Amino acid sequence: MSNNWERRWHPLLEQWVIIAANSAVRPWSGIVSDTATQARPAFDQHCYLCPGVTRANGTENPSYQGTYAIDNDFPSLALHAPLAEGDEQLDELRQRAPARGVCRVLCWSEKHNVTMAELSAEGMHNVVKLWQHEFTRLHTNSEVKQVLIFENKGVETGASNLHPHGQVYGYPFVSDNGKRMRQAQNSYAAKHPGQGLLADMLSHPDADELIVEKSAHWSVIVPFAARFSYETWVVPHRRVANLAELHDDELQDLAHTYQRQAKRYDALFKRPAPNITLIHNAPSDSDDPSVNQHWHFHIAMQPPLRDPEKLKYLAGAEAGTNNIINPLQPEHAASQLRECKI
Ligand SMILES: [Zn+2]
Structure with a gap:
């Protein structure tokens, strides 16, 4: 394999990703990310998420310990979003509707300076239980x-x-990625009866090159067509559509497995690593379980770094096409992550 000028098909998003390992060694005069760890206090009186602090809307946070969930004070979606005049008149070129939905904020703990990688085992278990609780709560809301x-x-x-x-x-519609992922998994299952797209990805004959960790109930894998240099997916061995379907032992194992992967990123990037985590539950748009019968729940972790000091930006070619250029060969990323001492 040349590591260069290769395109890989992303079967879940049904799009091409360009793997361009040669672009990683280009001379770099762009922005350098600060690798120095800045000490932060355990409590910050100016932080609106710390216990006992009064938020911008005048509400005082309780003196909470552990996880804490609140409605976002400045939400992008609201259940009471009003109908405007003309909202119900459909015009092909000007469709609009109230952005009804819910935005919540979830604190992992009362500590201003403790990330998920640094929580106690019990603290991390409480975080995944909070994920499950919040999902279940909104999943049953008819607007969501x-x-x-x-x-x-x-x-x-x-x-x-x-x-x-x-x-x-909690969106009032199924997102673009939600539609694509469901469609891709349905098409795959129709072509391969009894099989599933993510299950087959884990059991692929060459999967070992990409697997970072396999625990009792979960695998951490770099996707074959990773869109970000150190992207990983945390995938349950048993196909479930969403967090609510996970058993207690699977949830407990998720807490350990997710936290170990967060620790690997900290070790790789030598600081509390920047990262975007996306928890991909099946859409909640139907009570009919057959609608999501092929959806395989998973969590995507997407650090925005291409190495400890370089940020990955979506440049013109990517913003213009939605076809991402990844400067690192996914097998190489998996090998580096496996070697991280945690
Ligand atoms: Zn805080």
Whole structure:
């Protein structure tokens, strides 16, 4: 394999990814990410997520310990979004509707300076139980058609508050990626009866090159057509459509497995690593279980770095086409991640 000028098909998003390992050695005069670890206090009176602090809307946070979930004070979606005049008149070129939905903020702990990688085992278990609880709560809301739980970690991802936290969006429609992933998994299952796209990815004859870790119930794998240099997916061995279907032992094992992968990124990038985590539950747009019968729940972790000091930006070719150029061969990324001492 040349490692260069290779395109790989991303079967879940049904798009090409360009693997361009030669672009990684180009002379770099772009922005360099700060690898120095800045010490942060355990409590910051100016942080609106810390315990006991009064938020911008005048609400005082309780003196909480452990996980804490609140409605976003400045949400992009709202269940009470009003109908505007003309909203119900369909015009092919000007369709609009109220952006009804829910935006929540999830704190992983009361500590302003403790990331998921640094939580106790019990603390991390409480985080995955919070994910499950928040998903289940919104999944049954008739206004919500898709629940996305995510974390923007680190200034490099655009996080506006460094208190370790995630967010939940309950969308009033199925997202573009939600539609693509469901369609791709349905098509694959139709072509290969009794099989599943993600299950076959894990059991592929060459999967060992890409697998970072296999625990009792989960595998961590670099996707064959990774879109980001050190992207990994945390995939359950048993196909479930969403967090609510996970058993207690699977949830507990997820806490350990996810945390180990977060620790690998910290070890690789030599600091609390910036990362975007996306928890891909099946859409919540139907009560008929057959609609999502081929959806395989998984979590994508996408650090925005191409190496410890270089940020990966979506440049013109990528923004213009949605076909990503990854400067690192996925097999090489998996090997580096396997070697991280955690
Ligand atoms: Zn804080």
